[in-house]
Amino acid sequence: MPHPMLDVIEKKKFGGSLSDDEIHASVAGYTSGDIPDYQMAALLMAIFIQGMSYGETLALTKTMAESGDSYSFPDSVDKHSTGGVGDKISLTSLPIVAACGAPVAKLSGRGLGITGGTIDKLEAIPGFSVDLSEERFRKQVEAVGMAITEAGELAPADKAIYALRDTTGTVDSLPLIGSSIVSKKAATGAGHLLYDVKCGSGAFMKTPEDARKLADLLVRLSEDLGVRSSAFITDMDNPLGRAIGNALEVREGVEFLKGENVPDDLAHMARRVAVRLLELKGISDPEKLVERAISSGAAYEKLEGFVSAQGGDVKKLPALEVSGETHEIKAPASGHVSRFDALGLGRATLALGAGREKKGDPLDFGAGIEVFAAVGEKVEAGETVAVLYGSRNIERAKKLTEDSLEVSDEPTDVPPAILGSL
Ligand code: URA
Numbered sequence: 386m387p388h389p390m391l392d393v394i395e396k397k398k399f400g401g402s403l404s405d406d407e408i409h410a411s412v413a414g415y416t417s418g419d420i421p422d423y424q425m426a427a428l429l430m431a432i433f434i435q436g437m438s439y440g441e442t443l444a445l446t447k448t449m450a451e452s453g454d455s456y457s458f459p460d461s462v463d464k465h466s467t468g469g470v471g472d473k474i475s476l477t478s479l480p481i482v483a484a485c486g487a488p489v490a491k492l493s494g495r496g497l498g499i500t501g502g503t504i505d506k507l508e509a510i511p512g513f514s515v516d517l518s519e520e521r522f523r524k525q526v527e528a529v530g531m532a533i534t535e536a537g538e539l540a541p542a543d544k545a546i547y548a549l550r551d552t553t554g555t556v557d558s559l560p561l562i563g564s565s566i567v568s569k570k571a572a573t574g575a576g577h578l579l580y581d582v583k584c585g586s587g588a589f590m591k592t593p594e595d596a597r598k599l600a601d602l603l604v605r606l607s608e609d610l611g612v613r614s615s616a617f618i619t620d621m622d623n624p625l626g627r628a629i630g631n632a633l634e635v636r637e638g639v640e641f642l643k644g645e646n647v648p649d650d651l652a653h654m655a656r657r658v659a660v661r662l663l664e665l666k667g668i669s670d671p672e673k674l675v676e677r678a679i680s681s682g683a684a685y686e687k688l689e690g691f692v693s694a695q696g697g698d699v700k701k702l703p704a705l706e707v708s709g710e711t712h713e714i715k716a717p718a719s720g721h722v723s724r725f726d727a728l729g730l731g732r733a734t735l736a737l738g739a740g741r742e743k744k745g746d747p748l749d750f751g752a753g754i755e756v757f758a759a760v761g762e763k764v765e766a767g768e769t770v771a772v773l774y775g776s777r778n779i780e781r782a783k784k785l786t787e788d789s790l791e792v793s794d795e796p797t798d799v800p801p802a803i804l805g806s807l
């Protein structure tokens with residue numbers, strides 16, 4: 386082997402810069418099984434500690450993107466959220482843009498830690514499947530205008546490396562996160578991409594500075610791989626909308642697309658994301674198109690078409706089943722809601738079974754939380770501020786939810802949903 390792995394590890398350990406060949410040989414060797422877990426784990430930890438230059442990060446992204454199948458959908462759009470609590474923006478904004486004539490070829494993931502995943506949410510719809518061959522995915526993008534797949538054979542190097550990172554304390558490294566996300570997106574092949582980089586207690590990135598660094602990196606890597614890209618940095622100190630949990634979130638997304646009343650933050654974000662995706666595609670008058678797609682019912686029809694093409698039972702969509710077991714949480718005092726912490730609510734939802742506490746845990750699709758007190762609103766002592774759905778770990782979930790609520794005597798400003806963009 387031209388670049389023995391030990392030399393590569395030693396070089397990065399002392400802060401050296403790896404060549405494109407060294408990066409390629411390490412990734413290809415690990416993916417083929419020639420390089421063992423322990424050597425790749427040592428390299429990942431060296432990268433975590435010493436970092437990577439932009440050039441190294443781009444080489445890593447390219448080699449992971451080229452490690453398996455790659456699709457090409459230059460006319461299509463995709464969006465990616467770095468993961469939040471109650472985030473149903475893909476379920477809402479993408480049927481809108483598809484109804485406005487921008488085809489959606491999307492790669493989605495499952496929940497990770499406290500953050501929900503679009504695939505888990507969609508699988509709350511009876512019959513829905515993301516197991517699509519390339520041919521079926523392509524035909525659906527052409528015929529329906531919207532399809533969602535999971536990574537499968539796309540960027541298999543990322544899949545192998547991510548699993549190792551997850552068990553070696555090397556997830557939260559900027560070059561490793563950036564290359565992981567962009568390699569999968571580049572392999573899926575949509576020509577236009579919007580990143581929603583979440584920032585706050587319920588997100589990977591806790592501060593606006595870190596969120597901006599990740600947003601910059603995602604956009605730069607994507608553009609250098611030929612994908613027209615843009616990013617929003619959005620608040621994740623508080624959950625998005627009212628519903629958290631798989632079936633509950635699909636229900637709230639359906640309510641929005643049917644023109645029913647949903648919280649302002651959700652309605653605002655879904656529209657802004659849809660408009661930005663249409664702008665990236667160069668479609669003129671995007672605001673007007675987005676409003677028309679919602680008010681005419683075209684966006685909801687697009688959701689139905691997409692769900693039905695992937696095997697989902699559309700008749701169940703308007704009233705997806707949720708857990709019949711519910712528990713109300715009451716406000717402890719009267720005042721103004723200053724925080725309903727996304728991290729605590731995410732943990733409570735995970736405890737209820739909406740996410741996986743351990744790899745392979747079965748999900749309870751009907752489990753979750755509805756919050757009825759948003760930041761800035763007034764509550765009275767004893768008023769219901771949240772309803773828990775589900776039967777797992779109830780006492781833990783109740784305590785986590787109660788501890789997430791802060792009520793203040795003073796009025797609180799509502800934070801903007803979108804903190805920045807690029
Ligand atoms: N999501 C990914 O796909 N990769 C990461 O490294 C982190 C979040």
